[in-house]
Amino acid sequence: MKRKIEIIKPENFEQENHFYPKALNSQLHAMVSHFFNLDHSRVIKRYTHLNPQVNAKMLESILKYQNKHFYWGGSDLFYVTTEKGQRSMVVLETNSCPSGQKSMPPRTDADEHRGYRYLIENSFLPAIRKRRLPQGSLAVIYDKNYMESSGYAQTIADLTGEVVYLIPHFNNEESFLGFDDGVMFFENEGKKNFIRAAFRYVTQKPWNRIPVQTKTFIYNSVLVCLSGGRNKLVANKAYELYNSEIFDSGLRINTPETIKDVSKLEIPLWVQRFGGKAVIKNPYSNAGQGVYTITTEKELSDFMKNDYPYDQFIVQSLIGHYEWSSHSEHGRYFHVGTIPNKKGNIYIADLRVMVYSSPKGFFPCAIYARRARKPLASTIEDSSWEVLGTNLSVKVGENDWDSETSRLMLMDRKDFNTLGIGIDDLIEAYIQSVLSLVAIDKMAQNLLNKKGQFKIKLFKSLDNDESLMKEIMI
Numbered sequence: 001m002k003r004k005i006e007i008i009k010p011e012n013f014e015q016e017n018h019f020y021p022k023a024l025n026s027q028l029h030a031m032v033s034h035f036f037n038l039d040h041s042r043v044i045k046r047y048t049h050l051n052p053q054v055n056a057k058m059l060e061s062i063l064k065y066q067n068k069h070f071y072w073g074g075s076d077l078f079y080v081t082t083e084k085g086q087r088s089m090v091v092l093e094t095n096s097c098p099s100g101q102k103s104m105p106p107r108t109d110a111d112e113h114r115g116y117r118y119l120i121e122n123s124f125l126p127a128i129r130k131r132r133l134p135q136g137s138l139a140v141i142y143d144k145n146y147m148e149s150s151g152y153a154q155t156i157a158d159l160t161g162e163v164v165y166l167i168p169h170f171n172n173e174e175s176f177l178g179f180d181d182g183v184m185f186f187e188n189e190g191k192k193n194f195i196r197a198a199f200r201y202v203t204q205k206p207w208n209r210i211p212v213q214t215k216t217f218i219y220n221s222v223l224v225c226l227s228g229g230r231n232k233l234v235a236n237k238a239y240e241l242y243n244s245e246i247f248d249s250g251l252r253i254n255t256p257e258t259i260k261d262v263s264k265l266e267i268p269l270w271v272q273r274f275g276g277k278a279v280i281k282n283p284y285s286n287a288g289q290g291v292y293t294i295t296t297e298k299e300l301s302d303f304m305k306n307d308y309p310y311d312q313f314i315v316q317s318l319i320g321h322y323e324w325s326s327h328s329e330h331g332r333y334f335h336v337g338t339i340p341n342k343k344g345n346i347y348i349a350d351l352r353v354m355v356y357s358s359p360k361g362f363f364p365c366a367i368y369a370r371r372a373r374k375p376l377a378s379t380i381e382d383s384s385w386e387v388l389g390t391n392l393s394v395k396v397g398e399n400d401w402d403s404e405t406s407r408l409m410l411m412d413r414k415d416f417n418t419l420g421i422g423i424d425d426l427i428e429a430y431i432q433s434v435l436s437l438v439a440i441d442k443m444a445q446n447l448l449n450k451k452g453q454f455k456i457k458l459f460k461s462l463d464n465d466e467s468l469m470k471e472i473m474i
Helices: 030-036 040-050 056-063 115-129 146-160 222-229 232-245 264-273 297-305 384-388 423-446 456-462
Strands: 006-008 072-081 088-096 137-142 164-168 177-180 183-188 191-201 217-219 258-262 278-281 291-294 313-317 349-358 361-371 393-397 400-403
Touching: 006 146, 030 361, 030 423, 040 056, 040 423, 056 361, 056 423, 072 423, 088 222, 088 232, 088 423, 115 146, 115 191, 115 217, 115 349, 115 361, 137 146, 146 164, 146 191, 177 191, 222 232, 222 423, 232 258, 232 313, 232 423, 232 456, 258 264, 264 278, 264 297, 264 313, 291 297, 291 384, 349 423, 361 423
Parallel strands: 137 164, 137 191, 191 217
Antiparallel strands: 006 164, 072 088, 072 349, 177 183, 183 191, 258 313, 278 291, 278 313, 349 361, 393 400
């Protein structure tokens, strides 16, 4: 398929183009609707009532904090428990440029643009207004998820009254985009069309074709990806640093126990450390790619036989069934899972919570869940990924993707009830997501010097991966 730049004009938003069929006529669950209507003060009051060790003023300052680089992100969380029944939301990873809008039911009957409007109106446009930008147009650049990328482009056009350029920017393909002294442009009939601000949905190695610093405002910048938005290794270091900073507040980002900066040869030792059950991750992949669940010697052996494009890995404790979860420093977590279906099957499901930073602080924008292909059981007969893997994306080619929407779980009246979570769990997931975004944003701030230049030496000390360093476009 030959890709092309599209010109998006105002007043052409058609819902069927930007939402999954399953979400088009869905009705938001009353409990989720109530959650979205909670203001900061009520969230803080409820959370500190249930967690009296948490400093309310500190939580308020975090929810009202304005990120400087990481404007919108989505955290993937598991709802887990211990053998003593202590439940919590655990952050698996946090993505810059996350999906989620196309799966979100409307908050009201008049809510045509749904989450697209909340994000653009409350976060993207205010971020543009407070900056001195070069002359030029508005654009959305993408390499995946055309449904949402075009939805954002149409929403920006509707809210600004301007033409918006929807520009494909795929890895290892001929590029439509260039940069002239840091200003993004595309050529049309031999003339450069400059872009003053771009909404980015470029997810696959964005650092190899977009500079870390640009004069064109990019929402979110590639700096965010390197600081943890698309770099699981640096993200975990960001979480640890931020957890140390907020330790006295009673707050913390919950994550699986994580071993960082692991070479391939070391991996069997760390898998053994976790009792033979672990998750190995390529730190720079997303959409379910580059994640390997290890529950048997054969799965470990199969992993070690292959070659990989990067030099560094992270190894995490595996959260599965109580009978086969990892032993970690936090004890043994296992999945709460979905409510049993009529066959008695319980499935692992994760929760994606998308939040955005605005002049008034952080707000949730979209939520959905995804369940695994096969039910959770006390023993694993086949591939553990079939039981543990929840991501819906299926890679069918270098730059082509499909989605297994049959496993998508909406926040509607039907699906939400099967998740087995309540409003307090949604609040916990929201707070965990905000903490994760702030942690990565602070890492991004630390990676710039006083002149706003990228600290390449500091980044290399945090992530000494030569294969990655060769890809980064400074």
